[in-house]
Amino acid sequence: MSSLHFASRNQKEIIRDPLSLVFGFGFPIVLLFLFSIMQQNMPYDLFQINKLTPGIIIFSFSFLTLFSGMLLGKDRGSSFLMRLFASPLSARDYIVGYFLPMIPIALLQIVICIIAASFFGFSIDINSLLAIIVLLIISFLFISFGLLFGTLFTDKQVGGIFALFVNLTAFLSGIWFSLDLVGGTFKTICYLLPFAHAVDATKAAFSGNVSGLWGSLSVVVGYTVIIMRIAIVIFRRRMQS
């Protein structure tokens, strides 16, 4: 129960920061709009809306990394976490408390992006429901990255690392361009990381290709478990020290 109270506090802290809302929800829509306009003047289908939307949603998840990392980093940097560590909250309460409030934010990002994309011609059908579930699972990866960054770094450092992370997410995932266009070592590196798999799984889910999404999704889940595990181990160590 304490973890839910803690989660509620964390959610309020995030959503009451207007910049979070602008960047987390508004920025992906602006990108959708800009790329759709660019597509209208292009002779080939680089930013075709059905290919672009899954990538934009994955890109918007990088803000979950920022929100969770900043919140945890800020708490660690202030005496507030000391107050919490002196309370009867357990390590499990902290992890649940920081993780849980991100899920409704992720869900909102997904729904807002899909609705916004539909205005630019994105087709919503029964497969979109499957895609929402797949995207929610993928969002855990980005939340885990945030918790890891917040455990390791201060809120100011998390801000700097986010700049690097958001670019890695964008360029190593095939969000803006097909990885087949580059190919070679670059593509191999991209598929060693989870981001391209996240985009592939989402595209497969939106197109109803259920059998095609498991391979990519399992890579994402594997990364999520590893990153989360590392974050928990480091957090527990910090608690005890």
Place this chain on the structure above:
Amino acid sequence: MTIELNELTKSFGGRLVVDHLSLKIEKGEFFALLGSNGAGKTTTIKMMSGLQTPTSGDIKIDGQSILSNLQVAKQMMNISPQETAITPNLTVMENLEFTAKIYGCNTKEAVSRAHDMMAKFRLTDRAKAKAKTLSGGLQRRLSIAMAMITNPQIVFLDEPTLGLDVRTRRDLWNILLELKGQITMILTTHYLDEVEALADRVGIMHQGKLCALGTVLELKENFNKNSLEDVFIYVTEETEVLV
């Protein structure tokens, strides 16, 4: 509740920060722990409140070691850290309710206690204000109210009036004096007038050791000094353990 430290020791690497500290604080006592910067006060408080594990020694509350059952001990204690520890985007009321709830209060009880604390700490008129909009003095009051809302039997106040203006400090003293006797309070501070105004007994730490212990009057008599400040200066110049 009586709190007893037995040979409490903490070292970081090879550096001894708290050196075999033994001390007994009685139920309802207002105890002030003094010392220069780096004397080991905050580390002692952190060990007593379960934030740090001692290298050796034991801490007992009413005869029971807290190290073997920390979660139960944490339920009985609370801390007001050196820096203001509030959650900035929550209102005053929400900060208080949140603290009560993570210590197990249901919503009705948490609301009731929050109203009591706001009245006691004169925060009622700012109940709906976000904590980040409060002045430094009000934030500090809120931070201490958050420590008190859980009805702790032992509360640790780590430099609670640091950086506050004279008026705000005096206001806070009055609030703490009202609570005196009801809770065992352990205060660390650099303000000696604060100690004289509030504390029943004083311990002075130097280089991790407890070098003086007694009431302000006893210390002045024992060290043949006219003021607590003179006692403090004398004791913190000596490295020999006097108690």
